Amino acid sequence: MSAPGGGAPSPAPRSGSIGPNASMPVPQQQPIAANPPVVHTPTTPGPSGPSPAPVSQQNLNQIVIDYLAKKGYTRTEAMLRMESASQDIDGRSLPQLNENQRPKYRNGFDLLKNWIEDNLDLYKPELRRLLWPLFVYSFLDLATALYPQDAEQFFSANKNLFLPEHSEDIRSLQKISLPEHVQDNATAKLYRGNKYRVILSNPAFSNLMQFLESKSKEGGAVMSAILSSYCSIVTKDRAADERFSFAAMLGRADQTTFPAEDEGIPGHHPGSAYTGDNPAMAGTLPKLRLGKLPPEPELESDVRAELEEHDSKNPPAPGRNTLVQEYDQMIKKEEDDDAPSHAEIAYPPSTARDVAMEVQRVKENRDRFRIEGRTGGVGVACSVCLFTFHNTYDRMICTDFSDDNMLVAAGFEDSYIRVWSLDGKAIKATHEGVEEHTSTPSNSKRLFGHSGPVYAVKFAPSAQRSEGEMAPTNARWLLSSSADKTIRLWSLDLWQCMVVYKGHDQPVWDLSWGPFGYYFVSGGHDKTARLWATDRIRQQRIFAGHDQDVDCVCFHPNSAYVFTGSSDRTVRMWAVTTGNAVRMFTGHTGNITALACSRNGKLLASADDHGSIFLWDLAPGRLLKRMRGHGKGGIWSLDWSVESTVLVSSGADNTVRVWDIAPPAAELSTNATRLATDTSTGVKVDTNTTSSAAQPSATVGPGGSKKKGKENVVTPDQISAFPTKKSPVYKVKFTNMNLIVAGGAYLP
Numbered sequence: 001m002s003a004p005g006g007g008a009p010s011p012a013p014r015s016g017s018i019g020p021n022a023s024m025p026v027p028q029q030q031p032i033a034a035n036p037p038v039v040h041t042p043t044t045p046g047p048s049g050p051s052p053a054p055v056s057q058q059n060l061n062q063i064v065i066d067y068l069a070k071k072g073y074t075r076t077e078a079m080l081r082m083e084s085a086s087q088d089i090d091g092r093s094l095p096q097l098n099e100n101q102r103p104k105y106r107n108g109f110d111l112l113k114n115w116i117e118d119n120l121d122l123y124k125p126e127l128r129r130l131l132w133p134l135f136v137y138s139f140l141d142l143a144t145a146l147y148p149q150d151a152e153q154f155f156s157a158n159k160n161l162f163l164p165e166h167s168e169d170i171r172s173l174q175k176i177s178l179p180e181h182v183q184d185n186a187t188a189k190l191y192r193g194n195k196y197r198v199i200l201s202n203p204a205f206s207n208l209m210q211f212l213e214s215k216s217k218e219g220g221a222v223m224s225a226i227l228s229s230y231c232s233i234v235t236k237d238r239a240a241d242e243r244f245s246f247a248a249m250l251g252r253a254d255q256t257t258f259p260a261e262d263e264g265i266p267g268h269h270p271g272s273a274y275t276g277d278n279p280a281m282a283g284t285l286p287k288l289r290l291g292k293l294p295p296e297p298e299l300e301s302d303v304r305a306e307l308e309e310h311d312s313k314n315p316p317a318p319g320r321n322t323l324v325q326e327y328d329q330m331i332k333k334e335e336d337d338d339a340p341s342h343a344e345i346a347y348p349p350s351t352a353r354d355v356a357m358e359v360q361r362v363k364e365n366r367d368r369f370r371i372e373g374r375t376g377g378v379g380v381a382c383s384v385c386l387f388t389f390h391n392t393y394d395r396m397i398c399t400d401f402s403d404d405n406m407l408v409a410a411g412f413e414d415s416y417i418r419v420w421s422l423d424g425k426a427i428k429a430t431h432e433g434v435e436e437h438t439s440t441p442s443n444s445k446r447l448f449g450h451s452g453p454v455y456a457v458k459f460a461p462s463a464q465r466s467e468g469e470m471a472p473t474n475a476r477w478l479l480s481s482s483a484d485k486t487i488r489l490w491s492l493d494l495w496q497c498m499v500v501y502k503g504h505d506q507p508v509w510d511l512s513w514g515p516f517g518y519y520f521v522s523g524g525h526d527k528t529a530r531l532w533a534t535d536r537i538r539q540q541r542i543f544a545g546h547d548q549d550v551d552c553v554c555f556h557p558n559s560a561y562v563f564t565g566s567s568d569r570t571v572r573m574w575a576v577t578t579g580n581a582v583r584m585f586t587g588h589t590g591n592i593t594a595l596a597c598s599r600n601g602k603l604l605a606s607a608d609d610h611g612s613i614f615l616w617d618l619a620p621g622r623l624l625k626r627m628r629g630h631g632k633g634g635i636w637s638l639d640w641s642v643e644s645t646v647l648v649s650s651g652a653d654n655t656v657r658v659w660d661i662a663p664p665a666a667e668l669s670t671n672a673t674r675l676a677t678d679t680s681t682g683v684k685v686d687t688n689t690t691s692s693a694a695q696p697s698a699t700v701g702p703g704g705s706k707k708k709g710k711e712n713v714v715t716p717d718q719i720s721a722f723p724t725k726k727s728p729v730y731k732v733k734f735t736n737m738n739l740i741v742a743g744g745a746y747l748p
Helices: 057-071 074-085 102-117 124-144 148-162 167-173 179-184 186-192 202-214 216-230 246-251 297-313 323-334 352-367 689-694
Strands: 043-046 049-052 196-201 231-236 384-389 396-401 407-412 416-421 444-448 454-459 477-482 486-491 496-502 508-513 519-524 528-533 541-544 550-555 561-566 570-575 581-586 592-597 603-608 612-617 622-628 635-640 646-651 655-660 675-678 683-686 698-700 706-708 718-723 729-734 740-745
Touching: 057 074, 102 124, 102 148, 102 202, 102 216, 124 148, 124 167, 124 179, 124 186, 124 196, 124 202, 124 216, 148 167, 167 186, 167 581, 179 186, 196 202, 202 216, 202 231, 216 231, 297 323, 297 352, 323 352, 396 454, 396 729, 396 740, 407 454, 407 477, 416 454, 416 477, 477 508, 477 519, 486 508, 519 550, 528 550, 528 561, 541 570, 550 592, 561 592, 570 592, 570 603, 592 635, 592 646, 603 635, 603 646, 612 646, 646 729, 646 740, 655 729, 655 740
Parallel strands: 196 231, 384 740, 454 508, 508 550, 635 729
Antiparallel strands: 043 049, 396 407, 407 416, 416 444, 454 477, 477 486, 486 496, 508 519, 519 528, 528 541, 550 561, 561 570, 570 581, 592 603, 603 612, 612 622, 635 646, 646 655, 655 718, 675 683, 698 706, 729 740
């Protein structure tokens, strides 16, 4: 991971070994089970008690094959494998391929693909779902029938149609070329041993069958045979399912995705990241609990009493909620989703500081500037307050702002940390009894202790200062990580290092606080992420599974999950209570440089050094969309608005950019060429990715050099872009009042 700023030191060669794999239990939690959970065979009740469920023909064949292999009957095993490969899921014999039928697979698939693209926009989204099972089963049939060259050509010609949605299955299937590979490949066995479920509306199904019958000799009969043998098509009336209503279909006319979570192979979700020993869990997608962690009863009663007192002293203006009403609405909204409990995630008892932070959160939620996304296709108006650091000589690596917007901290290549007051005034003692160590007041403090470049600094969560409060800041703690393999916790009351956390055996690239300031997570060059508690010296969990460095980390808002982005170009989501990976997101073409989970806990944004931002829907584990506009060099920071409707990003291209999560109204028009202006260069570029990719046009960049137009593509999701004058922006942040602050270093 390259540190922000061109002249920052290059990290050590990335050849670190994985650290210790023994995970420590979270305090007051049960330790991780050493043995996988027992999988019970489903049973059906019989006349004299439960009896085993019937075994399918495919499973029975596999049991016999395993027995013959164990006993050494190789010839009999080979014959049974060949016969088994020629049976469908129900045990019936499949028609054998001959020389004349080989080209009909490709011809039939191409005919159907072109017919779907030329069909009415009303039917395209649901008919496109048929192409994936037809592609898989056609490829497996060709490989099973000993036509490896035809199978390889068919696979190579069509695999890009299904990226990135089916990237994991494509990666697994592309190794197949012979019948033996089909028998040994777990993904192929899963598809050949189960019927692929597809849901179609009645008009679309009738339309499909008429077309296949009319093109029977050109390959339609082959496609019909695959649908009959390997697929289970469920037809539904438009009135019975709202997904097939005319309004829903027209709204999705320009999209390739179709919301049918109950489609596909039952229980098979290639987005799963499970890496445990239980084979029953492999490929499954565990249900997530994405709701907010409910407040403790004692904390809730204390907060309510404080709010009632404040309402009595400061009545709200007419038409505005009281603070108690606002609090009730917030709690009710957060209880709508399934949420973890305090029994699962251990926290120490609440303090007066926690009550004050919750009261301030309610005030900010009521009084904030509201951002509701696009209105009539026009993006919201956002402004950015940028703090520029001068005379850093390209030695500054990272920066962070405190939640009360009073302090900013920066980590330097020279192994120290410097903290400034944002208002430029001298930093005073936070309370009486703390002596000043300097004779003259200063608007900055230096923290010494690390013995290597400081790669990350993070302020602990804190509340905004309330009116009349005398303390200069509510920020009390600062975390830092370094190339010296340590993490340090600094007291901003004493300006001293209080704890040194040791566990990583390579440089630590990134840090992230949990939402309540008790847990934090780190990621490093040793390919692991680690969970820590502030009152424990040792790590509480080790998240191991990435093939390369863990470059960036972040917490879910309810503390139950942790996200890690890696140089292996994948993002993983981990359960804090078990230490297991519950989601894996693939599709990035560059190293992942920034992560941010939305405040409602339902979406994740990830960015890479190629200038792309991916939005992921956490519950189904699917990619929502890809947004482009940044130049290459890395997107270094992401953050969400309070309503989770707007995303803000910044990076090495000297810009801050604001993105709308909801698609613009203009996107509903199909195959329309959209023009957008890149505000950093003033050059109009074609944002139709298809035409841009086919013929990259040359445009003149800011320095007079020619660039390919493809690099300057700006997707319509971008609301606005704010260029700086030669200042890469290291950090960008939405405050709790929905104001944007950013920080960067001026590098002439």
